[in-house]
Amino acid sequence: MAKSKAVPYLRVYVWEFPVRLYHWVNAACIVLLIITGYIIGSPTTIRYADEAYQQYWFGTVRFIHFVTAFIFFFNFLVRIYWGFAGNRYARWKNFIPLSRKQWREILEVLRVDILQIRSGEHISLGHNALAGFIYFLTFLVFLFQAATGFALYSSMSSSWLPGLFTWVIPLMGGDFAVRQWHHLAMWFFVVFSIIHVYLVFYHDYVEGRGTTSSMVGGWKFEKEDILKKK
Amino acid sequence: MAADNPTIYASMLAKGYTRRDFLRFCSYAATLAGVEASGLATVVKAFETKPRPPVIWLHFQECTCCSESFIRSSHPIVADILFDYLSLDYTETLQAAAGHQAEKCRLDTMKNYSGKYILLVEGSVPMKDDGVYCMIGGESAESILRESAEGAAAVIAWGSCASNGCVQSAKPNPTNATPIHKIIHKPVINVPGCPPIGDVMTAVVTHILVYGNMPELDSQGRPREFYGRRVHDTCYRRPYYDAGLFVESWDDENARKGYCLYKMGCRGPVTYNACSVTRWNEATSYPIQSGHGCIGCSENGFWDNGPFYQHLANFPGFGIETTADTIGTVVGIGAAAGVAAHAIATNIRKKKLIEEHKEESVTEKGGES
């Protein structure tokens, strides 16, 4: 048995309420959008009546997709705002690797994730630099999905928000192409979700700082001496 | 400059039509141009007073289906009169003149009616190899187009060829077939479709005759009146779509019942055209009414979005029958498998990975772990 070298940890409030709320609303929306979107693309046969006026399930699925889409979009806008108003862990700077330190950290996280070895480089308590950068790319895909989605929606709606995205259609060469890209991007979200959830668990395990529960309560844990050094 | 043409009314009278015929023509034309009943007087006045504009109708890389469609508009009197009295000064398919004589007609019209004639273009223009793939009277399509567009009062691109390239521009587009709005620097009215609906064509021309200006266009240069909504929006099978009642194969019971063709690849939801409103051939039917999905013939690049009987296009570069879903599923399973393999590797290496945590841990009593 290894000898105990117990060290004191401190509780740090990392994810403020707006970030946590954003996270779970976002996750729920994305799951719903993937499910309803997939059904819109390849509807299964659900028949409980012979005549059209007696059933409406496909219309309902589309309705859920659109309502969720609006929630998803405004929720995302809140997160962008919080990137400028929130605490240091939520700031936009975490998402764009501009400093050398962030690049060193990216290499370290790659070592941990792929080679499964640690060199001792400290991994940030908030988003690690790699995760932050991946989220940044993900945010771009959010925008892409919203732009293509609202562009498609503009033909069924006369409200101003979808109207802002009509320029996407000629740019991509028509509604068919827009729908095709929108559909393809769905798979990005599927793959992201699988890997993201796994990596949360994995980093919780190898870092031992309470990553998983941090998105629920907001707290993470860090060694006292590391916090003092800063 | 030569004298103006006579008015449409004058030339109709000269041909032996009566005032009654003329008024009938006006009311058809008004209906087509979407003028309300109280506006009829405007139309009558326009045709009584405005000189009829000369028309040049050019044919480039095309199949003449647009011309065919045009002469089949539901109100033949309108097409007849437009053809007879519009003074179609030049159109390869219908004119009597040939050879140098024909080209002279075009050049004369361009010279004598500069700034007044209407230019109608059917077909795309090959831009590759100096345009050798479409030469008329020794001149390339591109130079004929540029020259004729110069003094045109209005330019209309007939059909998908002239509006977006159609089949000639489908991959790999061997002649670099190009729609005309990408060549000339003038506003172009795009009237896409393969072919466009005859009534829509007459209506667009009528609009120009009556109002002397362009109809309201959308972001892709198409008249909003006819291309503002999707085939799907006014499709009579739409209730089946919302109900989720779909045809599953061409010969099933659902097809017989007339359910929605969405799962058979119908492009109605992504196609802007008036088919489900005006219908075709004197409003007899339109593809969906006849049991076949829309293939999106009025949409940019519709030939490359195939196969027509599949909801998603094939994914380029992955051979036939590979859609975004096939690729997505493979990548998704790959991700899941990768994650599972990673979890196993983690378990194997766990001694090393979480050694530190073990060392740092304490038991509840504060003793060693």
Ligand code: HEM
């Ligand atoms: C994570 C985000 C999203 C995912 C995964 C997603 C997924 C999908 C999928 C797979 C389709 C089916 C495409 C097809 O017919 O092949 C679809 C359709 C659609 N989505 Fe989304 N979507 C998302 C966000 C949005 C947003 C933000 C909007 C904005 C309004 C939107 C609007 C639409 C519209 C209008 C359609 C077309 C529905 C129809 O054909 O009637 N989507 N979506």
Ligand code: HEM
């Ligand atoms: C489909 C589901 C999910 C999606 C789309 C998603 C998306 C995201 C996004 C976009 C962020 C960046 C947050 C920010 O703006 O700062 C994030 C962070 C995070 N998520 Fe999720 N998430 C999902 C599910 C989960 C689940 C199930 C957990 C685990 C309980 C989780 C835990 C976390 C944690 C702990 C972080 C921050 C830690 C880090 O920097 O890596 N997420 N997630």
Ligand code: SF4
């Ligand atoms: S048949 Fe085509 S256009 Fe008509 S409702 Fe179905 S999908 Fe839409």
Ligand code: SF4
């Ligand atoms: S239904 Fe579709 S494919 Fe058929 S003519 Fe109309 S736009 Fe073209």
